Amino acid sequence: MRVILCGFGAVGQSLAKIFESRREDLYARYGLKPRIVGVFDSGGGAAEPSGLDMVKLVATKKERGSVAHYPGGAPGSRAGDEMISSLDADVLVETTPSNYDDAEPGMSHITGAVKRGMHVVSANKGPLALALPSLTELAAYNGVMLRFSGTVGGGTPILDYAKNSLRGEIITSFRGILNGTTNYILTAMAGGSSYAGALEDARGKGYVEADESLDLDGLDAAAKLVILANWVMGMKITLPDVDREGIRRVGAREVKRAAAGGRAVKLMASCGGDGRKLAVGPAEVPQDDPVCVNGTLNAVSFTSAHSGTQTVIGKGAGGTETASSILRDLLDIRMGMSRG
């Protein structure tokens, strides 16, 4: 399986390391033989139709800052677009940062690859949050698969659980904690911190996105809600359809009052009930509700017709975790390809 990798940050490097360390295991267990034939970052790209050396690739990035310095690599911001339009590959793996204004550069990467007949695995939420219904249609029209397990829950297979493990069920609603950063801040506030102190602490630990609004104003949680609603409930919605509020207005007094009543203030993302309303905002949740997790954990509760409410909990982010989701998607595509 020939792979073009867009972006070579924590997720891309973790994926390369998994490919390398599990080379024999992946082939023996699943018949998967991944080859990264092209990779690019903001500094440029490197391509090799017979497959790049993953150890050398990771070392080059670490020592020189960009994969453009890989032997035979090419610098320049156009490297990615050129690669996607000319290099032959089976799957494009998109891991550049999420952008909720115009979803670029991920959007162009994905549409370019789909139009050339490549399957796509995206860990980038931007294009999906802004255009999942039309991207799904574009992929179907071009006869390719579009997968994005890593966008919700990091390595925790929340999308797959709802779609496949609950096959035959009728999911009527769901709600969850989909952003680890805000959950960390709210958990610290429940422990007595002020909002400012908790935010500073989260910044110090590297939990907060460079654009803090993505976390604090609930954009990241809303993007994940959009992806879940499309994938799980078959809705055709995008980011503007979500009624969204972040955590900036949550006060220490409010958090303390909730705790005294056995509850916790959480940034909840929810879908369902009347008219399948979609919302992200602070809400009080009983502390003994399984969905009420602390720290950076994520959790989603699905309520369905026959089997009641079920909750899935796990780490919501992380390079290796998200890479494990991409691997899952590649296995899914591998199986789809072999079925023809």
Next chain:
Amino acid sequence: MRVILCGFGAVGQSLAKIFESRREDLYARYGLKPRIVGVFDSGGGAAEPSGLDMVKLVATKKERGSVAHYPGGAPGSRAGDEMISSLDADVLVETTPSNYDDAEPGMSHITGAVKRGMHVVSANKGPLALALPSLTELAAYNGVMLRFSGTVGGGTPILDYAKNSLRGEIITSFRGILNGTTNYILTAMAGGSSYAGALEDARGKGYVEADESLDLDGLDAAAKLVILANWVMGMKITLPDVDREGIRRVGAREVKRAAAGGRAVKLMASCGGDGRKLAVGPAEVPQDDPVCVNGTLNAVSFTSAHSGTQTVIGKGAGGTETASSILRDLLDIRMGMSRG
């Protein structure tokens, strides 16, 4: 799809009701057209190659106590064995009570059906706990599928989550609360009840099995642990391989002391670590660990190589819930049959 249904208690009746109420939906969505061609309970059986009338079947059971009174039905304890050896069907659904001595009558139903080339869905844990490795081999030898989603977690797809949603991952260990009855008792004790009082309360609510040892001595939890270890970890083990202790020796003082330290005493089933040790027994768990659920809830935490620890929580039992798992297995078999 022609189904023979063994047992017509809460689970079997719920399955018949789902078949009836979702008849059109199941055909439109999944191409599934289930027909119960034979059903039997301890009083006798009823068969109709073109499919029994499910509404009439449920009414007969309710009014007369046995499906043997269905028009054309036959009384007698041999009805089931005769049906399995002579009636043509695609799938046998086994829902008679679990028995951990010799696993009968479920064991004979399953082996009889497999040898005649029928696929099998079992909600009965007995045969699996005592002989899953050999039953798996027997099914493979006869080219049929053996599925048992409903045996662990009721309607919560715990087995499917670990096997399919975590595809590509390497699960290194797992532990969980697999018996709702004992969890209800321990939760009540944490709230101040005595063991005797909590047990009496659970009996009153109908939570305790007729053979109380199955719950209180950890047999039910151990059976589920065996099924998980075989299915998820590829181990070939049976019930005697589990180091097992129940909750009879848990004292009120011990529970109180744990609570004072932010912990709870739970009946934990675990697999992994050194030599993949399998054990069921009371253990103290931090109250803020996601696996530490209360009441009759079940929970399992899986720890894996790339994506850390993930927890699945849901109702562990119930007629409709377990029937929804059987439906899931039938859809799985339906897809396998169409692939050939």
